[in-house]
Amino acid sequence: xxxxxxxxxxKSEKFIVPIGPQHPALKEPGHFEFAVDGEIVTDATVRxxxxxxxxxxxxxxxxxAQNLYLLERICGICSHTHAFAYVLGVEQxxxxxxxxxxxxxxxxxxxxxxxxxxxxxxxxxxxxxxxDTLFMYSWRDRETVMDLLESLTGNRVNYSACVLGGVKxxxxxEQTKGILEGLDFLEKRTHHYLxxxxxxxxxxxxxxxxxxxxxxxxRQLGVVGPTARASGVARDLRIDxxxxxxxxxxxxxxxxxxxDLAARFVVRIRDLFESYRIIREILSNMPEGDxxxxxxxxxxxxxxxxxRVEAPRGExxxxxxxxxxxxxxxxxxxxxxxxxxASVLTLTVGQHLADVPMILVGIDPCFSCNDRSVTVTxxxxxxxxxxxxxxxxxxxxxxxxxGGQ
Amino acid sequence: MRIGMMLGDVLRALWQRPVxxxxxFERREAPTRLRGKLRWDPEKCTGCGLCGKECPxxxxxVITIDKKNKRFxxxxxxxxxxxxxxxxxxxxxxxxxxxHEDWELAAANxxxxxxxxxxxxxxxxxxxxxxxxxxxxxxxx
Numbered sequence: 001x002x003x004x005x006x007x008x009x010x011k012s013e014k015f016i017v018p019i020g021p022q023h024p025a026l027k028e029p030g031h032f033e034f035a036v037d038g039e040i041v042t043d044a045t046v047r048x049x050x051x052x053x054x055x056x057x058x059x060x061x062x063x064x065a066q067n068l069y070l071l072e073r074i075c076g077i078c079s080h081t082h083a084f085a086y087v088l089g090v091e092q093x094x095x096x097x098x099x100x101x102x103x104x105x106x107x108x109x110x111x112x113x114x115x116x117x118x119x120x121x122x123x124x125x126x127x128x129x130x131x132d133t134l135f136m137y138s139w140r141d142r143e144t145v146m147d148l149l150e151s152l153t154g155n156r157v158n159y160s161a162c163v164l165g166g167v168k169x170x171x172x173x174e175q176t177k178g179i180l181e182g183l184d185f186l187e188k189r190t191h192h193y194l195x196x197x198x199x200x201x202x203x204x205x206x207x208x209x210x211x212x213x214x215x216x217x218x219r220q221l222g223v224v225g226p227t228a229r230a231s232g233v234a235r236d237l238r239i240d241x242x243x244x245x246x247x248x249x250x251x252x253x254x255x256x257x258x259x260d261l262a263a264r265f266v267v268r269i270r271d272l273f274e275s276y277r278i279i280r281e282i283l284s285n286m287p288e289g290d291x292x293x294x295x296x297x298x299x300x301x302x303x304x305x306x307x308r309v310e311a312p313r314g315e316x317x318x319x320x321x322x323x324x325x326x327x328x329x330x331x332x333x334x335x336x337x338x339x340x341x342a343s344v345l346t347l348t349v350g351q352h353l354a355d356v357p358m359i360l361v362g363i364d365p366c367f368s369c370n371d372r373s374v375t376v377t378x379x380x381x382x383x384x385x386x387x388x389x390x391x392x393x394x395x396x397x398x399x400x401x402x403g404g405q
Numbered sequence: 406m407r408i409g410m411m412l413g414d415v416l417r418a419l420w421q422r423p424v425x426x427x428x429x430f431e432r433r434e435a436p437t438r439l440r441g442k443l444r445w446d447p448e449k450c451t452g453c454g455l456c457g458k459e460c461p462x463x464x465x466x467v468i469t470i471d472k473k474n475k476r477f478x479x480x481x482x483x484x485x486x487x488x489x490x491x492x493x494x495x496x497x498x499x500x501x502x503x504x505h506e507d508w509e510l511a512a513a514n515x516x517x518x519x520x521x522x523x524x525x526x527x528x529x530x531x532x533x534x535x536x537x538x539x540x541x542x543x544x545x546x
Binding site: 062063065066067068069070072073131133134137140143150151152153154155158160163168169192195196199200201202204 | 406407408409410411414415424436438439440458459460461462487488489490491494495503505
């Protein structure tokens with residue numbers, strides 16, 4: 001949910017460039033209004049909510065195990081993160097702890113997911129800069145980690161690695177070998193890409209000094225994940241709040257201080273090296289033992305809890321409330337894109353309109369993750385929030401008017 | 406500061422085979438853990454129904470014909486299935502597995518997405534009963 005008051009009325013003389021919700025340059029729907037003076041952006045607003053799917057409400061009519069798969073589908077890129085945060089929360093409520101081997105396997109999948117997500121983002125970032133060669137080759141290399149994830153978990157996207165109280169599968173010797181070989185190849189390529197983004201003159205023209213966010217701004221705007229770390233804010237949940245998952249293994253903070261787009265590229269690429277190191281460390285010190293706890297209750301004790309996991313884009317936050325039944329009473333999800341979106345509005349002001357797509361891509365936005373509630377703008381310009389019942393009724397009446405069922 | 410830093414990759418790629426596979430003309434073997442079409446073994450099933458109870462998309466139904474003599478039929482909705490393998494995880498008797506060979510499941514008609522599993526004689530009896538009741542319903546409406 002995020003609505004910022006429109007900067008202008010029709011009487012104003014500002015020139016406003018609307019972008020989206022359907023726009024060829026946006027891969028997902030979001031609506032932006034940029035007020036421009038010539039080519040310079042003077043004001044920016046965003047309206048989100050076009051891919052609201054009612055997932056949080058949906059969780060209230062499904063049991064604890066079914067919700068795992070529903071929540072996993074919030075995001076197609078960081079699907080494991082959502083499952084991971086959810087199972088951690090439910091396990092806290094049920095007062096069970098996943099066996100050490102299961103925790104290690106969850107972490108391996110989480111880090112492999114980070115690798116694929118950062119490679120994906122590198123490609124998208126390069127594409128927005130018009131550097132399609134980098135886009136194509138980084139996505140070619142990303143297939144290596146996608147294949148690893150597929151052979152490890154059984155699917156390329158929604159891995160379904162977690163179950164309540166453990167994981168579904170083990171990592172055997174052959175898979176360990178495959179992962180290590182894959183990582184060696186990716187590491188070599190990552191060195192090359194780091195050189196390219198740090199040295200390619202034409203690419204640096206699009207990134208160096210563009211969208212600079214100072215450390216103070218980053219703190220004020222409350223940005224998370226690599227976006228914060230590129231501005232020198234040491235914020236990484238793997239280190240700040242390791243909780244049940246990162247206790248056993250040491251993670252180093254990757255920080256850059258420049259705060260511009262180039263720093264956001266560098267911080268994510270350096271994050272990849274850290275992920276490779278973590279995966280290798282876990283695989284060489286894999287704890288022995290069971291994959292699932294002996295007894296996971298179907299009814300979860302009444303109570304409420306929060307759980308947080310460092311997604312590739314930053315902090316994924318889960319609030320879970322149970323009333324002691326087979327279904328949750330309330331689940332609230334906050335994804336990192338929502339935290340980072342405010343920075344786009346601030347950073348685009350004073351920049352060229354042509355740099356806007358790059359600044360937006362710089363936070364690695366994921367729209368469908370963060371769309372949670374519907375704000376309705378009446379023709380009079382008045383904005384109001386709708387309740388679930390109102391949205392439902394509107395949907396039914398809309399389709400009745402269309403002559404549907 | 407340099408320019409054309411990806412040029413080396415492009416030139417090298419000229420002498421390499423394309424990475425893209427020409428599916429469906431070239432087929433790569435699917436990994437053994439791939440979650441494809443569900444398979445059910447009626448011999449081991451005790452009819453506890455835990456597979457259906459936690460299925461996120463209600464794709465699995467175990468239909469009891471005769472509980473005493475352990476006669477069950479499974480109706481599996483391939484189109485609803487999200488291929489998460491929670492049913493495989495829940496089954497304590499190892500009678501459900503997901504095939505890594507059957508994964509090209511597209512079809513032009515909807516009927517072929519509903520699959521029945523079971524021993525032959527039970528399946529025949531069950532399907533006869535289902536089609537009879539279907540006919541009765543059509544007659545009423």
